[in-house]
C-alpha cells in the first residue's frame with residue numbers, strides 16, 4: 388500500500404468517524420471501550436500487598452525522596468498567557484483538525500485518569516507501606532494530569548465528568564505481573580510521546596497550536612518517574628523477567644506498539660500541524676521507549692526489521708477496513724469485520740515471530756530522563 392492510498396483511506400475514515408460536538412459526545416467517547424482506546428484496570432490487591440522491594444531498597448528510597456520533594460507541585464497551574472493563546476489559536480484550527488485535537492485530549496485524559504483510578508484503588512486496598520506510599524504519590528500526580536487536561540476540554544465546553552466516567556467505564560482485570568508490564572510500558576511511552584512533542588515544538592514554536600504543550604516537559608518527568616517505580620518493582624521480582632515471562636514481555640511490547648501505531652495514524656493532521664508525520668513520530672517514540680526499557684526488559688523488539696514495519700502498516704490497513712465494514716453495517720459488514728479480525732490476529736502472529744534482541748540487564752536500574 389503506498390502512502391498516498393493510505394492517507395486517502397485515513398481521510399475517508401476520519402470523515403466517517405463520530406465527531407465530538409457536545410459534552411455528551413465527549414463523555415461518550417471517554418466511556419467507550421474499543422481495542423484502541425485507553426482502558427481502566429483492576430487487579431489482585433492481595434498479591435500487590437505481598438510485594439517485597441527490599442532487594443532494591445537503596446534505589447527505592449532515593450525515588451521515594453523524589454516523590455516526597457514533589458518538584459511539580461506548582462506546575463499544573465495555568466499562567467496568564469494561557470487563555471490568550473487559546474483565544475487566538477483555537478479559531479485557526481480547521482474542523483477536522485479540531486476533531487483530531489479533541490480526540491487527542493479525550494484519550495490522553497482517559498489514560499491519565501485510568502492511572503489515577505488504578506493507583507488509588509491499590510492504595511486503598513493494601514497495607515504494605517512501600518506500595519501504599521508509592522501509589523499515593525502516583526495517584527496524586529495522575530489526578531493533577533487528568534485535571535489539567537480536563538480544564539482544556541472545559542474551554543471547549545466539553546469537560547469530562549470524571550466521577551461518572553469512573554462509575555460507568557468497563558474495567559479490565561489484569562494479574563499484577565501484567566499490570567507491571569503494561570503500566571511500565573504505558574508510563575515510559577507516555578514520557579516518550581510527551582517529550583518528542585515538546586522537543587519538536589521547542590524547535591518550531593510557530594507550530595505550537597495550543598498552550599498545553601508548553602507544560603509537557605516537566606509533566607513527562609512525572610511519567611518517567613512512574614515508569615521507574617515499576618522498573619524497580621519488576622527488578623525486585625526477578626522471576627517476572629525470566630523464562631516464559633519473556634514471552635509475555637514480548638507480547639505486551641508488541642501489543643502496545645501496534646495499538647499506538649494504528650491509533651496515531653487516525654490523527655494525521657495533528658502530527659502534521661506539529662511538523663511531524665505520524666510514522667516518523669511513532670518510530671521516534673518506539674526508539675526512545677526501547678532505549679529506556681533496557682533497564683528492565685531482557686528482550687527488545689527489532690523496530691528496524693522490515694517485517695516489523697510491514698506488519699504495523701498491515702495492521703493499520705486492516706483497522707481501516709474494519710472501520711469501513713462497521714460503517715457499512717448489515718450482514719456483509721459483520722462478515723467483513725470478522726474477516727478483519729482473523730487477518731489482524733494472523734498479522735499480529737507474524738509480528739510476534741520477528742526475532743527479538745536479547746540483552747543483559749544493567750546493574751544500576753534507575754535512569755535519568757535525558758531525551
Ligand SMILES: [Fe+2]
Pocket residue numbers: 499502528529532609610
Ligand atoms: Fe500522567
Ligand SMILES: [Fe+2]
Pocket residue numbers: 502529574577609610613
Ligand atoms: Fe503516569
